[in-house]
Amino acid sequence: MLIEEELLLSYGAEIVELKTSEIIFNEGDIPRLFYQIRKGRIKLSHFNEDGKELILAVLHNGFSVCELLLFIDKKYPVNAVAIEPTTILTLPKEKLLKILDEMPNISRDINTFLSKRLYYKYIMLQNNTSLHPEVRIKGALEYHKSFSNIISKFAFEVPFTRKELAAITGLRTETVVRSIKKLEKENYLKIIERKIYI
Template identity: 40%
Template sequence: MIPTELLIDFNAELKEFQKEDIIFSENNSARNYYQIKSGIVKMNNYNDDGKEFIQGIFYKEQSFGEPPLFIDINYPANAVAIENSVLYILPKEKFFQLLKTHSDIHFNITKSLAKRLYYKAIIASEISSQEPSHRILRFFDYLKHDVHQSPEKFSLKIDYTRQQISDLLGLRVETVIRAIKQLEKQGEVKIVKRKVYR
């Protein structure tokens, strides 16, 4: 999202995280901007019964955890490396300085946050009112068109496990498996060697 040369100019630190390392925890003070150089990061919470709810999964060149920086609150979720990852870490003060001097970057970040809010609103309404297969398809289309810009049919490999999809959408794993098979029969997705393509 922010060009790496610019992050380096503002003295961003490069830090490695191993799979399952916690980058920050729920209720920690928000002190840094994080951008992924390589790897995958998830943001999650756990309910009182210990069930995980995944707030989002972030990939190379994406950032995460920005909203609390702007409103001076603690993180509402944990950030955990799903695989070995390398992150650019920029302290909050330098991040704000960068935004003040680069209005185009500021606009891009605002646009990205707006997309995430829109997606969360869509998912919230879908969770309460739509069939599982419809929810899953909407989620896949968000990834296909908004995250990866991959318009050709079956050009996007869904890199989420069935468990991650269930945690993101508030469904049971068995329901996700059944719904994906139904979507395959309808020609909406293709399954090759257990991998789902949209």
């Protein structure tokens, strides 16, 4: 968890319940709130000129949502949508900035978190330029595993479906299914009850 829930609540955070497919914000909206996921999953996506959805990230428990945009004067470049029943904490931007002013250690934690997230995002983007689907898939899986504390092999449950993985990597769902089977044969991942573990 990026910021402890009790601290957020003490500064006036609200708990918001979201239904599946409920929109948190749209591309082009102005960032005004800090969002942190208490339970559930949120996708960040963009629709290209052909109307095809590209999923840029799937965020889950403890993750914040596009927090970096609270520090610059830019509109959201993505849509944020709950992909299952989700509970989030929301805090106005001004109150988040007050926390950071009053607690420099929280500011350092956020800087570390953002730096780590950007580092692995660069790695994933490099992998996404590959012509080999397995390389793209590995990049996306490693990116998401990097935000868990799980280091053991086959202990991290991948938090998205094959269709979502296709949208993240820009591949067809059928290609992802074939590649996942190939990666399982290569002992890179395991499939247990249709769930992917790395």
